[in-house]
Amino acid sequence: MGFSFMVEFFKLRQLIVFALMFVVCPPLMAQKKGKQQPIDSVHVKGRSILILGDSSIYVEQDTVLILPDTVAIKLKQDETKKSEEFYKKVKERLYKTRFTKELYRLLFNDVKKVEVKEEEPKAIITNGNYKKYKGQVINNIRIKKLEVFGTRITDTTKNYNSWAINLANDMHVYTRSRIIKSNIFFKEGDVVDPDALTDSERILRSLPYIKDARIYVISRKGVPGVEILVIVKDIWSISGEVSIDNVDRSDFAVIDKNFLGLGHEFRNEFLYNTEYVPKVGYNGIYSVNNIYKTFITGEVNYARSEPLDRVGVRFYRNFITPEIKYAGGIEINKSNMLQSRIFPDTTVEFYTKFNQQDIWLGRSWLIDETDDGGRTNLQLGTRFNRIRYLDRPIIKNDTNQQFFDRNLYLFSVGISQRSYEKSALILGYGRTEDIPSGYLLEFTVGKEVNEYYNRAYLGWRFSVGRYFGRLGYIRPSAYLGGFVRKSRVDQGVFSLQGDYFSPLFRVRKFNFRQFLRLRYTTGINRYDNEFININNKNGIRGLNYTFLRGTRKLSFSSETVAFTPFYIIGFRFAFFGFFDLAIVNANNSKLLKNKLYQGYGFGVRLRNENLAINTIQVRLVWYPVTPPGTSGIGFDLAGQTPLRLSDFRVEEPSVIGFN
Known part of the structure; x- marks a missing residue:
């Protein structure tokens, strides 16, 4: 917000006080002369903090402020005036020749509003508040597919038009309507179930080839039943990676x-x-999502290269919604992998060849549902995993235990509560994101039978997350597990983690968020060659040194992200600044007696949510303390895989990882 808006706001506060005095004092109102001041409305996004001078206002939900039109108009002008003037000047200069005119259309979004006539003036269109339609019959389902480029899911009347955009849209193969209908939980003739509509919208957004989705209920006065409008926006699904x-x-x-x-x-x-024979290797995966509307995913993978030969098949279905009763999976693969162990004075490479079979089954019961959409489930799961080695290093009772032939039996019981709310500009760059709230508590027991001995397994997981209004989103998690043999814990792990992100702060045209993460992990009687490290995403981003490893670590990271309003060819810019702190017991068994490694840096990310390619990241970082032979300055230009917020749902029973 500009300074002029701050001044107007404080004037407005005085105006409101005087207006209240006139309301409670009719005699004063009778003496008041002059015309009533017209009013106007301004839309403010929810989960935002408006910074006004030395004060701030927190907006919990999307809100429409009713203001005197002079203030509202001023506010709207302050938001767009500078940008409009800049682009207007650029447009005037570039529209002088045909070439520069097309260059402008390619590089900048020139918004043209398209007038759309309402089919029925009395139609009521609703998104999100589905409860008032509960029990009404669904007469018809319409699918509207937006073009990949030049359209917005939040305003389908806007269209960005240029020959380049039209050509790109024409080249895209859009998701077929039957595929979209197979990923929703209702059909024509069903009655409206608010949870089914909400879950369907969220599941559509979670698909890797869908950028965003909205589901609207359309009702008309005097017409029984309702119509469902499903609007989806694809991403440009073809992408590439180069390293x-x-x-x-x-x-x-x-x-x-x-x-x-x-x-x-x-x-x-x-x-x-x-260095390999053959010099060129291949790794391919073909995945089929939601086979015959069962929400079962099938996957075939094949690799043929020096470091990895593999052929395998996998089918699985998760508890993607609280209403899903059964989940499970089966996987069969044969692998030949080149592995290495790095020691201070040498590196040892060897192959491991093995067959693996994995099968699991889960059952869920919906036991409670709250008015705000939160649903609680009780879930049971069982799993069998079998590994048989065909080639491996020499093994003994106390040597190379990771390569024992083994059967693993696991059983889990868990309770989870899940609810969601829509937001944006968290891990994405403009697409709608579903923030999970709730908790997960899971207990796992099991038994491992290997070629030397048997041992039991015990594991426990707990995670809870919630958006605390103006404070932000907080998610603490704890994990504890390990194998037990002769009253001794083997391969145990204990981990604590806390994640946080702030509400969206808006300053002028920029949106800011603060992200924090604290993590502590310790191993309990791990094997001699099992380590955790603090390299890259495990501690200090950009730092990579083999011997920054141990069995216990503590790390903290802070990142401030500024989402800019700048778009070039659909790419949005976000600037970020960060610092990382991490320590690992690499040289001393007492964690705090080791060096504290640090990284301080900044960078920029470019992301086009219409494309399937990774986020482009440019980063510069300074390391005050470095390992031997490592530079104190780091520069990185790389792709970053798009992330999503993890859910509170029970998956297949598993052994807690050491990482």
Whole structure:
């Protein structure tokens, strides 16, 4: 917000006080002369903090402020005036020739409003507040597919038009309507179930080939039943990845997340390394989502290269909504992997060849539902995992235990509560994001039978998350697990983690969020060659040194992100500043007696939510303390995989990882 808006706001507060005095004092109102001041409305996004001078106002939900029109108009002008003037001048200059005119249309979003006539003036269109339609019959379901480029899910009357945009849209294969209908939990002739509509909208948004989705209920006066309008916006599903270390080693991948508009994912990766035979390797995955409307995903993977030979097949179904009663999966694969162990004075490489079979089954019961949409489930799960080695290092009772032939039996019981609310500009760059709130508590027991001995397994997980209004989103988690043999814990792990992000702060045209993460992990009687490290995302981003490893670590990271209003060819810019602190017991068994490693930096990220490609990140970082042979300045230009907030749902029973 500009300074002029701050002044107007404080004037407005005085105006409101005087207006209240006139309301409670009719004689004063009778003496008041002059015309009543017209009013206007201004929309403010929820979960936002308006900074006004030395004060702030927290807006819990999307709100429409009713203001005197002079103030409202001033507010709206302050938001757009400078941007409009800048782009107007650029447009005037570039529209002088045909070439520069097309260049302007390619680089900038020139908004043109398209007038859309209402089919029925008496139609009521609703998104989100579905409870008032509960029990009404669904007469018809309409699917509206927005073009990938030049459209907005929040305002379908806006259209960005240029020859380049039209060409790109024409080249895209859109998701087929039957695929969209197969991923929703209702059909024509059903009665409206508010939870089914809410879950369907969220599931559509979670699909890797969908950028955003909205489900509207349309009712008309005098017409029984309702119509459902499903609006979806695809992403440009074809993307690629390139990694070039040097002329002797590189990777190249071509990925289609929506093959032929069927919702199938097809990944083809080619690996080139002159040190291997053959020099060119291949890694491919073909995945089919929601087979025959069962929400079962099937996946076939094949790899043929020096570091990895694998062929496998996998089918699985998760508890994607609280109403799902059964979940499970089965996986069969055969692998031959090149592995390495790095010691201070040497590196040992060896192959492990093995067959693996994995099967699990889960059952869920919905036991409670609150008025605000929160649902509580009790869930049971059982799992069997079998590994048989065909090639491995020499093993003994106390040597290379990771390569024992083994059968693992696990059983879990868990309770989870889940609810969601829509927001944006958290991990995404404009798409709608579903913030999970609730908790997860899970207990796991089991038994491992290997070729030398048997041992029991005990595990416990707990996580809770909630948006605390003006304070922000807080999510603490705790994990504890390990194998037990002869009253001794083997391969145990204890981990505590806290995650936080703030509400959205708006200053002028920029939106800010603060992110924090604190994590502590310790191993309990881990094997000699099992380590955790503080490299890159595990502690100090950009730092990579083999021997920053141990069995116990503590890390803290802070990041401030400024989402800018700038778009170029659909890419949105976000600037960020960060610092990382981490310590690991690499040299001393007492954690705090080791060096504290630090990283301070800043950078910029570019993300086009219409594309399936990774976020482009440029980062510069300074390390006050560095390991031997490592530079104190780090620069990174790389792709960053898009992230999503993790849910509170029970999955297959598993052993807690040491990472």
